[in-house]
Amino acid sequence: MTDEELLVRFFEKDGYVKLSGIELVEVTQEKAVARAEIGAEHLNANGSVQGGMLYTIADFVFAVHANFVHPKSVTQGGQITYIRPAVTKYITATATETVRVGHNTVSEVLVRDDKEQIVCVCHFNGFVKDVDKEELKKKYEEERK
Amino acid sequence: MTDEELLVRFFEKDGYVKLSGIELVEVTQEKAVARAEIGAEHLNANGSVQGGMLYTIADFVFAVHANFVHPKSVTQGGQITYIRPAVTKYITATATETVRVGHNTVSEVLVRDDKEQIVCVCHFNGFVKDVDKEELKKKYEEERK
Amino acid sequence: MTDEELLVRFFEKDGYVKLSGIELVEVTQEKAVARAEIGAEHLNANGSVQGGMLYTIADFVFAVHANFVHPKSVTQGGQITYIRPAVTKYITATATETVRVGHNTVSEVLVRDDKEQIVCVCHFNGFVKDVDKEELKKKYEEERK
Amino acid sequence: MTDEELLVRFFEKDGYVKLSGIELVEVTQEKAVARAEIGAEHLNANGSVQGGMLYTIADFVFAVHANFVHPKSVTQGGQITYIRPAVTKYITATATETVRVGHNTVSEVLVRDDKEQIVCVCHFNGFVKDVDKEELKKKYEEERK
Numbered sequence: 001m002t003d004e005e006l007l008v009r010f011f012e013k014d015g016y017v018k019l020s021g022i023e024l025v026e027v028t029q030e031k032a033v034a035r036a037e038i039g040a041e042h043l044n045a046n047g048s049v050q051g052g053m054l055y056t057i058a059d060f061v062f063a064v065h066a067n068f069v070h071p072k073s074v075t076q077g078g079q080i081t082y083i084r085p086a087v088t089k090y091i092t093a094t095a096t097e098t099v100r101v102g103h104n105t106v107s108e109v110l111v112r113d114d115k116e117q118i119v120c121v122c123h124f125n126g127f128v129k130d131v132d133k134e135e136l137k138k139k140y141e142e143e144r145k
Numbered sequence: 146m147t148d149e150e151l152l153v154r155f156f157e158k159d160g161y162v163k164l165s166g167i168e169l170v171e172v173t174q175e176k177a178v179a180r181a182e183i184g185a186e187h188l189n190a191n192g193s194v195q196g197g198m199l200y201t202i203a204d205f206v207f208a209v210h211a212n213f214v215h216p217k218s219v220t221q222g223g224q225i226t227y228i229r230p231a232v233t234k235y236i237t238a239t240a241t242e243t244v245r246v247g248h249n250t251v252s253e254v255l256v257r258d259d260k261e262q263i264v265c266v267c268h269f270n271g272f273v274k275d276v277d278k279e280e281l282k283k284k285y286e287e288e289r290k
Numbered sequence: 291m292t293d294e295e296l297l298v299r300f301f302e303k304d305g306y307v308k309l310s311g312i313e314l315v316e317v318t319q320e321k322a323v324a325r326a327e328i329g330a331e332h333l334n335a336n337g338s339v340q341g342g343m344l345y346t347i348a349d350f351v352f353a354v355h356a357n358f359v360h361p362k363s364v365t366q367g368g369q370i371t372y373i374r375p376a377v378t379k380y381i382t383a384t385a386t387e388t389v390r391v392g393h394n395t396v397s398e399v400l401v402r403d404d405k406e407q408i409v410c411v412c413h414f415n416g417f418v419k420d421v422d423k424e425e426l427k428k429k430y431e432e433e434r435k
Numbered sequence: 436m437t438d439e440e441l442l443v444r445f446f447e448k449d450g451y452v453k454l455s456g457i458e459l460v461e462v463t464q465e466k467a468v469a470r471a472e473i474g475a476e477h478l479n480a481n482g483s484v485q486g487g488m489l490y491t492i493a494d495f496v497f498a499v500h501a502n503f504v505h506p507k508s509v510t511q512g513g514q515i516t517y518i519r520p521a522v523t524k525y526i527t528a529t530a531t532e533t534v535r536v537g538h539n540t541v542s543e544v545l546v547r548d549d550k551e552q553i554v555c556v557c558h559f560n561g562f563v564k565d566v567d568k569e570e571l572k573k574k575y576e577e578e579r580k
Contacts, residue, residue: 016195019164019186041164050161051208051220052201059196075196076539077226077560079369079514081415083391098398099408101373104511106411108388108398118389121396123413125371125512221394222415224369224514226560228536243543244553246518249366251556253533253543263534266541268558270367270516306485309454309476331454340451341498341510342491349486365486371512 032065048085058109058122088113177210193230233258322355338375348412378403467500483520493557523548
């Protein structure tokens with residue numbers, strides 16, 4: 001099993017991501033992409049995608065990417081700016097790293113609607129822990145059993 | 146029907162809040178409080194409450210409070226700092242306004258675990274629209290039919 | 291006098307930017323760049339460039355770029371993440387726009403040291419006002435007299 | 436010499452704070468307050484206090500307070516929301532801690548004009564290092580010589 005597969009399996013245990021119908025599309029050194037089909041359960045009282053749903057897909061795709069690029073990363077904080085209401089059949093979220101120095105990583109996540117329009121811009125800070133990658137791999141392998 | 150009841154009914158239409166099991170406990174001029182019982186569907190792969198869930202309850206309780214204090218408010222952005230992992234039976238989120246000047250409102254939301262410990266600190270910026278409150282009330286009344 | 295020259299002259303009136311020894315290097319549709327030679331007056335008690343100085347050059351270069359690309363823009367907020375201490379002879383700050391929709395613009399500013407290393411990452415939100423560009427030009431022309 | 440005096444002396448070495456005319460008024464467990472008389476050198480091109488100046492006083496008063504309450508603290512990031520233009524003879528900035536858990540501290544800083552009106556709201560995240568307070572005291576004592 002590749003590192004990527006292990007990581008993906010680990011994140012499959014995320015209950016809230018599952019509840020929210022969010023799926024990981026792709027994870028590489030360059031970026032991670034997640035996607036969610038939008039149903040009534042994702043909408044706010046105004047009929048557009050709820051802010052928490054937009055944040056959740058962004059937070060998730062950042063966590064996957066950060067942990068893929070340099071395990072093990074812990075999210076310290078996130079920030080979201082809403083650009084336009086998302087009235088759409090699906091949303092995608094793409095995470096890219098802006099910079100990583102020592103224990104610090106800063107990434108950007110753009111969430112887009114089904115017309116490829118950006119609906120919100122997110123930034124995340126993560127703390128990269130000093131961990132033994134082999135030990136982490138073992139942990140992932142054991143946990144997925 | 147009081148203004149508070151109308152507002153609460155309006156926000157009851159929020160599908161993602163419902164999916165997430167979040168309930169409004171209280172809304173007054175001073176603060177709004179929301180609460181959610183935590184189940185497996187709210188946990189991340191590490192077994193603590195998922196970051197998106199923490200953000201979602203905060204975003205919701207801010208929106209309710211801002212719209213109660215000065216309708217109609219639109220959330221422009223939010224920021225969350227994670228303080229400790231939330232391993233807990235339930236979480237509560239309390240929104241208070243820091244300052245409002247003209248179209249701008251800034252609020253703080255503290256999310257706590259079942260030991261009353263703060264698990265994350267959130268800040269939100271809202272834009273207060275110039276709307277006729279009677280018209281807004283009518284809109285809420287019609288939409289709830 | 292070109293639009294760019296007018297804008298530059300307008301921003302030359304910024305007293306705090308002058309006090310801080312910050313100079314505009316370049317402004318185009320794609321980006322704006324500012325630069326400052328670092329002296330003892332820019333250092334914090336630990337001997338690296340003070341956080342306020344790093345923020346100030348970032349805030350300035352964002353304001354110039356936003357007003358160049360779509361006058362007139364007003365800064366609503368900024369966020370800075372410190373990546374490494376800046377021990378350097380000069381710093382540069384480069385602003386690029388992430389997205390602009392309607393009244394909202396979100397930009398990123400990267401501040402670098404004399405080794406081209408990123409020392410902090412900044413994000414700004416601006417509000418783009420509906421103004422008559424000819425009127426604004428007149429205002430700039432009058433103010434510079 | 437008391438801990439407070441040592442800390443104050445340490446921060447007196449901050450060159451940019453000096454350049455900006457910022458003075459520490461008070462530091463206690465509960466809060467820290469700084470103040471600056473406003474001159475032409477603090478104004479932006481529109482004639483109100485420049486955003487970088489507002490951020491700088493906030494960043495400074497947070498650093499003093501965080502290091503007073505639990506030395507040694509390092510600022511990780513800051514966020515500022517501008518509420519109203521500051522046209523004023525002086526500004527004050529007051530830092531209070533929202534929460535501190537382990538290595539994390541989150542604080543709020545409010546900057547006010549000479550009418551006691553809030554002009555911007557700031558939030559800071561700090562990392563509290565594990566240091567020997569006696570060693571730190573020695574370092575401060577030596578550095579001030």
